[in-house]
Amino acid sequence: MAGNFWSILAGVPLTIALTFLAFAVGAIFGFPIWMMRMAKTRPVRLTATGFILAFRSIPPIVWLFLIFFGVGSGDISLSPFISAVIGMGLITAANMAEIYRGAYAGLDIGQTEAATALGIRTYHRFRDVIVPQMLRTALPSAVTFAIGLLKDTSIASLIGVQEVAFQVNALAQRTFTGFDIYVIAALIYVAISLPFAVIARWADLTLRLRVAR
Amino acid sequence: MIDTLSFWREWLPLLLEGLKVSVEVAFASIPIGIFLGLVFALGIQSKSKPLQALTVFVVELGRGTPVLILLQFAYFGLPSAGLALSSYAAAVAALAASTGAYTSEIIRAGLEAVPYGQKEAAIAIGLSRRDQLRDIILPQGLRIAVPPLLGFSILVFQGTSLGFAIALPELISRAYFVGSNTFHYMPIFVLAGLLFAAICVPATLLVSRLEKRLSRYTAS
Numbered sequence: 001m002a003g004n005f006w007s008i009l010a011g012v013p014l015t016i017a018l019t020f021l022a023f024a025v026g027a028i029f030g031f032p033i034w035m036m037r038m039a040k041t042r043p044v045r046l047t048a049t050g051f052i053l054a055f056r057s058i059p060p061i062v063w064l065f066l067i068f069f070g071v072g073s074g075d076i077s078l079s080p081f082i083s084a085v086i087g088m089g090l091i092t093a094a095n096m097a098e099i100y101r102g103a104y105a106g107l108d109i110g111q112t113e114a115a116t117a118l119g120i121r122t123y124h125r126f127r128d129v130i131v132p133q134m135l136r137t138a139l140p141s142a143v144t145f146a147i148g149l150l151k152d153t154s155i156a157s158l159i160g161v162q163e164v165a166f167q168v169n170a171l172a173q174r175t176f177t178g179f180d181i182y183v184i185a186a187l188i189y190v191a192i193s194l195p196f197a198v199i200a201r202w203a204d205l206t207l208r209l210r211v212a213r
Numbered sequence: 214m215i216d217t218l219s220f221w222r223e224w225l226p227l228l229l230e231g232l233k234v235s236v237e238v239a240f241a242s243i244p245i246g247i248f249l250g251l252v253f254a255l256g257i258q259s260k261s262k263p264l265q266a267l268t269v270f271v272v273e274l275g276r277g278t279p280v281l282i283l284l285q286f287a288y289f290g291l292p293s294a295g296l297a298l299s300s301y302a303a304a305v306a307a308l309a310a311s312t313g314a315y316t317s318e319i320i321r322a323g324l325e326a327v328p329y330g331q332k333e334a335a336i337a338i339g340l341s342r343r344d345q346l347r348d349i350i351l352p353q354g355l356r357i358a359v360p361p362l363l364g365f366s367i368l369v370f371q372g373t374s375l376g377f378a379i380a381l382p383e384l385i386s387r388a389y390f391v392g393s394n395t396f397h398y399m400p401i402f403v404l405a406g407l408l409f410a411a412i413c414v415p416a417t418l419l420v421s422r423l424e425k426r427l428s429r430y431t432a433s
Contacts, residue, residue: 058371061377151277177293178292186286
């Protein structure tokens with residue numbers, strides 16, 4: 001049993017790497033999508049809304065299969081890991097755009113008014129006044145989303161990424177047992193997400209105080 | 214383009230059968246899950262410490278475990294403990310358990326949002342604890358919880374797609390079958406995605422409209 005346990009742990013680095021990369025892709029691409037979502041031009045705004053709705057309404061497994069089997073069987077060949085990073089990254093981007101929007105809506109309008117009154121140009125108003133405060137309000141929801149993302153990366157096992165869920169199933173098939181193996185898997189996921197949950201609580205308590213009211 | 218359309222027309226009936234299975238599994242697991250959620254929510258508020266601790270443990274484990282692992286546990290894991298479930302039963306059990314864990318928090322928040330004066334008034338007019346809950350707290354608390362519960366139900370419907378991993382003949386399993394037989398993976402998964410979107414996009418828009426309408430009546 002001890003040896004079995006180590007073979008599941010072998011999947012942990014990939015689970016964490018996939019979560020971090022997908023989150024990074026999403027946190028960065030979420031930004032332009034949020035800005036498009038707020039654009040004054042209707043077609044731009046509708047494109048962003050369509051993107052957000054599509055990636056939030058169609059389950060992750062469809063996107064992973066579409067990218068890995070659909071795109072990957074064409075001219076470009078994609079590894080399972082890269083496909084998973086792209087798929088989960090785009091889903092994260094759609095969700096992060098919504099989180100940024102919520103954070104922006106939560107800011108006091110006085111911040112924008114004061115910046116405008118001081119004659120600060122749009123670019124600097126966003127870079128120096130709005131965005132730093134926005135990120136603080138966005139952080140707790142972003143961490144909550146990241147914990148959900150960590151669990152969703154298990155779906156990547158279905159396209160062959162050898163992370164925790166993949167190792168667990170390989171082990172269950174090799175040993176013809178399952179009960180305790182899946183319980184261990186569940187505990188591993190809980191254990192990885194615990195530090196994130198602590199960070200989320202800390203962020204919620206401290207960062208919210210540093211946003212102007 | 215024409216090719217894709219005729220390909221879609223050929224396989225749409227098969228995918229629709231799969232969609233029916235997805236809808237059935239969702240409609241079975243959502244009510245069971247919400248009932249479990251109510252039980253968990255009451256368990257967490259219970260005065261008995263061991264019951265409270267047990268409920269918190271179950272809920273945290275249910276929320277911390279990926280739904281995929283829950284499904285595989287129910288289908289591949291339970292037989293080694295002497296309980297063999299069909300892929301339907303395993304899917305409903307796993308999705309209901311996950312729904313219960315998540316919705317317990319939604320329901321608890323709803324119950325806690327009922328103004329304390331309601332409870333005081335119920336005690337003052339001499340209602341028993343059971344009647345306080347049944348006639349005063351639950352009707353008001355559950356009403357508050359309706360929009361987030363509907364939002365979560367959409368996620369459960371999307372979660373049925375993971376039934377693919379336990380050979381549940383739902384939409385994705387059928388699309389994968391078509392893809393691996395015809396090697397036209399792209400168009401068939403696009404069609405599967407469109408079918409999901411056709412249900413989830415209007416549902417999402419409806420829920421957010423309902424949320425806005427209900428929030429009009431909430432004093433802030």
